[in-house]
Amino acid sequence: MTFKTLARPAGVALAVFAALALRVPGLDAQAADWAQVSDEAIHTLQDYVRIDTSNPPGNTSKTADFLTAIFTREGIPVERYESAPGKVIIVARLKGSGAHKAILLENHMDVVPADKSRWPHDPFGGELIDGAIWGRGSVDMKGLGVIQLYAFLELKRQHVPLDRDVIFMAVPDEEVGGELGARWMIEHHYAELDPEYVLDEGGMGSRDLFAKGKLVFGISVAEKKMLWLRLRVEGVAGHGSEPHNQNPNDKLVKALARLVSEPMPSGDVAVVKTLEAKAGPLETNKFINAITHSTTSLTTLRGGVGEPPKVNVIPSVAEATLDCRLLPGVTKEAWLADLHRRLGDPSIKIEIIYESDDSVVSSQDTPLYKALVAAIERYHPDAIVSPILIPYGTDSNAYRPKGVKSYGIFPAVLPAEIVFSMHGDAERLPAAELGTGIRIMFDALRDTLRE
Ligand SMILES: [Zn+2]
Known part of the structure; x- marks a missing residue:
């Protein structure tokens, strides 16, 4: 890992894709066919996992193209930045009324390398086997990226009124410290983000990670x-x-x-x-x-x-x-x-x-935190939802010292075995978790944006 001070790269490529599609604010929400959304998300994650973004070298230009094509199809403009050759960042935005500062959905496109010889299945095959999507990044963090993606798309598809901008940002470099990803954006383009909240990786739901035999969802509010x-x-x-x-x-x-x-x-x-x-x-x-x-x-x-x-x-x-x-x-x-x-x-x-920065704990007394808890309890009535501390570092810690409320949550039920396999050789996501995860993320956003 290197943590060098970065010189400002000579050429920051900034391109705006797609014209603003016509939005009709205030139009009644249209019901989604959630089974279809889940299906779509499963296929998207399979394709996304198939693009090898192992870091090093952590080239994210192809995944940026992949996500941009999806946004373009949906009529959502995308801005593209390049912090260094191949280190591509994309930012998609749904414009809101501006009554509040933005909610930033942040996810990383890079993954840690995989030793193919030790995997039972191709780490970049994106195969659906026994109900699970296999591959490097299926959990960390392309899986959560796809949950954020479809919650974001559904806000637009269902014409949910937005009291603020919602930003989807996919970054490179997280797996080696984030200097050319989230931290680069914070250093060079903070004004374009300036969020009140960040939603990121960190916590998750599990029946055997936190307490034996209990379904606990931990929402990370702080890091060591x-x-x-x-x-x-x-x-x-x-x-x-x-x-x-x-x-x-x-x-x-x-x-x-x-x-x-x-x-x-x-x-x-x-x-x-x-x-x-x-x-x-x-x-x-x-x-x-x-x-x-x-x-x-x-x-x-x-x-x-x-x-x-x-x-x-x-x-x-x-x-x-x-x-x-x-x-x-x-x-x-x-x-x-x-x-x-x-x-x-x-x-x-x-x-x-x-x-790293000293630990900062994000407040749980906020509309978004409460909406996350309510949404999790809606889909998992037996869940115990709690704020947690996480032992590892994520990009969201770079925002907390700026007063941003950052919550880390993969809104899925993951066995401890899968949580511990994240950088190992059996990374996989139970496919059914995608659909529920999208609904939890969507509900939490919708209920916060309707304040
Ligand atoms: Zn990660």
């Missing part, structure tokens, strides 16, 4: 703070035949053993307490562990001389990297002080490689 660190120990090089007490590998290994042997600290996070109060005792799994603790993953270890490293040489430097994720309320300073204590070796230098 990312803090990526490099530990560096300097010692004295020497011959492997003559061990001495200045071997940096020894020092690093001992310090890391102290670090990982102590349990990671938990904390009182209001959002997590709310989830517990609503859902009862939480499951024991890595997701729940990650939202109830600040965590550290030891991700790389490096020590040795030469390539390949020599077995008989004691190096003079050893390094490790840590991916730390901090609960809301834990400051960087407090975390680093505690890390020094855990490592127990003042000679270890800690360098910050990357840090």
